[in-house]
Amino acid sequence: MKITMAQLNPLVGDLEGNATKIIEACQSARQKGAELIIFPELTLTGYPPLDLLERKAFISANLAMKEKLIEKIMGIAFLFGYVAINPGSEGPELQNAAVFAKDGKILGEIRKVLLPQYDVFDECRYFAPGKTAEPVLYGGLRFGITICEDAWNSEDIPVQKGYTENPVADIAPGSDILINLSASPFHVDKVRLRDQLFSGIARQYAIPVLEVNQAGANDTLVFDGASTAYDRKGNIIGRAAAFEEDLILVDLEKNTGDIRLLPEREEDQIHRALVTGIRDYLHKCGFTKAVVGSSGGIDSALVLALAAEALSAENIISVFMPGPYTAADNFEDTRLLAENLKIRLDIVPIQQTMEAMAASSSLFDPESHGITEQNLQARIRGTLIMGYANRYHALALPTGNKAEMAVGYSTLYGDMNGGLAVLGDVSKTRVWALSRRINEKAGFALIPERIIEKAPSAELKPDQRDQDDLPDYGVVDAIVAHHVEDLEDAESIIARGYAENEVRDVIRRIQLNEYKRQQAAPVIRITSRSFGYGRRYPMACRLHY
Structure with missing residues (x-):
């Protein structure tokens, strides 16, 4: 038959x-x-x-x-x-x-x-x-x-x-x-x-x-x-x-029977899944355009590359919003990325807006680099991104990865703004691997090599690096995978050879930031357990690790 x-x-x-x-x-x-x-x-x-x-x-x-x-x-x-x-x-x-x-x-x-x-x-x-x-x-x-x-x-x-x-x-x-x-x-x-x-x-x-x-x-x-x-x-x-x-x-x-070839490499499977997730979510929800805040970092670069493939380049708006602590090379890297992807790039400096808002209330200290002043920058950028989304009937795509979502290394109502968290189930290690694979298949540095190699930074205060506040991302990714995806407790992860202070700190952050994830954009699922409705944890709770 x-x-x-x-x-x-x-x-x-x-x-x-x-x-x-x-x-x-x-x-x-x-x-x-x-x-x-x-x-x-x-x-x-x-x-x-x-x-x-x-x-x-x-x-x-x-x-x-x-x-x-x-x-x-x-x-x-x-x-x-x-x-x-x-x-x-x-x-x-x-x-x-x-x-x-x-x-x-x-x-x-x-x-x-x-x-x-x-x-x-x-x-x-x-x-x-x-x-x-x-x-x-x-x-x-x-x-x-x-x-x-x-x-x-x-x-x-x-x-x-x-x-x-x-x-x-x-x-x-x-x-x-x-x-x-x-x-x-x-x-x-x-x-x-x-x-x-x-x-x-x-x-x-x-x-x-x-x-x-x-x-x-x-x-x-x-x-x-x-x-x-x-x-x-x-x-x-x-x-x-x-x-x-x-x-x-x-x-x-x-x-x-007919036999089609499937993507064999893990990076290719994840890539196809993310492109499919972006395309279908936007199209089925009535959107054709996407807007992404481009920082010059690897997460936003990867989201832009995936979105350009999913929706075609003419439907992508990249918005670079430099602030007082933006490194000079990010200006060049965002421009080169946009040229390679053939997408629109708008540059909207935020320093003047930041200074005006800081001067408007004693709540802000212009001489401070504290969390209040840092998050003000992220929230100005988030407001601008949502303005673009409104103006162009585009869906905003936040760029945080799974490690950042896990430990809360993001700003609520700031860089978390948007309608679909493309990388919310993608570890930082996989972000690097996916980016390198894109360049390998393109035959040139579609994502500029400096973007891939530079040290991650939120650039919200002078000389800031992610690893000033977090363990190495390879360690964070492993702890998150064992705890969130494999449901292992602290003792089990420590027994694998990870430092006890780092394990307990990462798990503590995961617990404390449940309230953020409950307010985050929907996450495209690519692992056996993502942050989304398949993972239902209380926001108000106390666990001892």
């Missing part, structure tokens, strides 16, 4: 738009000789729909659109995800579902059994668990169908334990083909994990496995696509592109 795997990039809530994508994909697949086309989890609504699921009108419209698609699509069998009503009396009123149909007739209804309730997933809030369905018979073959998490109850994958059911073990032995409809968000190493999981299932049950994943980004979650077909020995026989919509055709009789 020839099957098309339709890797789509839905817009959450856009039932009409998503249905149009489904119809167009079905037409294309039918023309290419496919007998069945399969779509990702909740394709009709987009994933994750979050509290839209509390709107009864939205649920009714989703059900009406499902019926319309069943009536309209002819000449090919299709399988897509939607939101169903829970027929039972226990639990929430809804279920995460999929329908298998052809020529106006429903061949099978599937309900998601395992509902993830960790990190960014909160499905028990909305859905009741279903029961493992019987295989769907079509074309003389038995299709075992699972939805995303249903396949992840595996001892080989240390992601989530504690499930009492294993839908794959229940349905695979009686199936000829296993299908998994996914909306599996990207993080570093996710493709390897999925390959390990699904190729293992194929080998264990000696059946082909087709996993079709969502692509693109919705809010802070990026979906890398990379939908994959495995033969009964676990070999890859079909692979869709990474981070973008794609339709691939798989011939299960011949064990062949």
Whole structure:
């Protein structure tokens, strides 16, 4: 049987738009000789729909659109995800579902059994668990169908334990083909994990496995696509592109299919994820332009390079706002960066504004370099950036990295201003690696080498360096990764060989600055645990490390 795997990039809530994508994909697949086309989890609504699921009108419209698609699509069998009503009396009123149909007739209804309730997933809030369905018979073959998490109850994958059911073990032995409809968000190493999981299932049950994943980004979650077909020995026989919509055709009789190349290097995967996150967030929210405060430092340079790729150079405004402590080389570096990226550069000095504001109140001491006077500069810059955002209907992109967000090395209502934190889940070490990789692929110093090599500085007082207040960024990054992503306590990190005073200081700062992160722009997620709604910590608390 020839099957098309339709890797789509839905817009959450856009039932009409998503249905149009489904119809167009079905037409294309039918023309290419496919007998069945399969779509990702909740394709009709987009994933994750979050509290839209509390709107009864939205649920009714989703059900009406499902019926319309069943009536309209002819000449090919299709399988897509939607939101169903829970027929039972226990639990929430809804279920995460999929329908298998052809020529106006429903061949099978599937309900998601395992509902993830960790990190960014909160499905028990909305859905009741279903029961493992019987295989769907079509074309003389038995299709075992699972939805995303249903396949992840595996001892080989240390992601989530504690499930009492294993839908794959229940349905695979009686199936000829296993299908998994996914909306599996990207993080570093996710493709390897999925390959390990699904190729293992194929080998264990000696059946082909087709996993079709969502692509693109919705809010802070990026979906890398990379939908994959495995033969009964676990070999890859079909692979869709990474981070973008794609339709691939798989011939299960011949064990062949379309295979796209995926980015192999970690830097390339993260780069693609960030570009996708920027492009989809802005476009899906109705923006075409972005404005970035350029400092002459590496963080803002990387954000500008990524934004220029995501949105095209003519839609990027770089604003350089030198102050009294701005180094002379930053004037040249910001100009050269803008020339290389072919983006607009505006230079708006802030010293006169700073002096006027400092003179307007006894609150400020013009002779002091204290935190009040330092933050005044950051907040003047933040106000100017938001002025540009208003004037040009552009989204402001703050430039803080994960280390800075973790320890609070940023100014609330200043450099934190903006609508999407591009680097909020990217360590400083990775910022350097991504920048060097951009230059390597460009074949020249697209990001000027001096920007990459210079010592990081906020330039809010004379001769300031980040490392005057913080440990080396390599150390900060490691402590943040162990504590935030791996959930290790201080003693565990100290046992790894890190200095006790540095470990306890970084963790203390992480705790104290939760209030800042709660007010920060949404963070594009590229690790297994980012600062965002997948990490829910109290702001008012006291922990002893």
